[in-house]
Amino acid sequence: MPTPFIKFPGGKRNIIESLRGHFPKKYNTYYEPFVGGGAVLFDIEPKKSVINDINKNIANSYKNIKSDVTKVITLLKKYSNEYKSLNEAKKVKYFYNQRDNFNRLIKKEDYGHRNTALLLFLNKTCFNGIYRENSKGEFNVPHGRYVNPKIIDEENLKETSKFLRTTKIESKDFEEIFKKGKKGDFFYIDPPYMPITKTAHFTMYDKSGFGKISQIRLRFAIEEIVKKGCFILFNNSDHPFIRDLYTDNNKLFSSKSFKINIVKANRAVNSKASGRGKINELIITNY
DSSP: OOOOSSOOTTOSGGGHHHHHTTSOSOOSOEEESSOTTOHHHHHHOOSSEEEEOSOHHHHHHHHHHHHHHHHHHHHHHHHHHHHHTSOHHHHHHHHHHHHHHHHHHHHTTOOSHHHHHHHHHHHHHBGGGOOOBOTTSOBOOOBOOOSSOOOOOHHHHHHHHHHGGGEEEEOSOHHHHHTTOOTTOEEEEOOOOOOSSTTOOTTTTSTTOOOHHHHHHHHHHHHHHHHHTOEEEEEEEOOHHHHHHTSTTOTTOOOOOOEEEEEEEEEOOOSSGGGOEEEEEEEEEOO
16 A cells, blocks of 8 residues: 655644544545645545645646656655765755755746656655745755655555556646536545644645635535535644634535534644644544
8 A cells, every 4th residue: 555655744644543434434536636645545545536736746746656657766766875875064965956956847847757756855855854835936945954864665656656547636726626526426625724823834835825715715615515415524723714614603605514523633844842742633524
């Protein structure tokens, strides 16, 4: 069974056991409009799936691993061997050179296999293994200074490539993906979270961000697929604004009776150790 090949802000590996208890017993096509690292996708291993990420670097990493994983592995081995042969000072310089190369590819809208190999290299060697962009769409996470990072997992990449053969991969606005849903389909919905503090920036995995207006747009999209008879499982931070959108008291929406569950999750993306720990997350379903 493949596992996520990239670490992503808000990844679900730490609450996957809690999520399993909420998966529907039967469904037709599996949809994930905000795939990110794909922890739930790889855990469920659906026979028929459609995944999407608005971030083209992320979406195309799935496409490139699916189409030619050998090319990605060859490039990644090159970066890994070059990096690990250097002393600490030269490793830092090498990292920032490759980060510049990655950002140049983004500027040229080159999302090919080199883009994916650089994405994986940077993800394994940057601070805290996170993905973050500035307002220009540039990857801006600093060097991580790991002693011996595991930059490449060749076997997992090959297994991922095999698994993705039956998966359709998109990079569109989430509303376009929701329009595809039909009765009996299952949507796992894991958008960028509402920040629970003024210093939390869960939204900046992509330059476009994901604020209150986006959360309301998402709620309207969920309204439509619920009417079609789709199953939805939705994750977000335990924020009053999010709770209000999915309670029966909200008069904007006709669909009612969402079940709101709370799970404790590790917060590990804060730069300060004091800002990490267990926080509440919401698991919302319509079944």
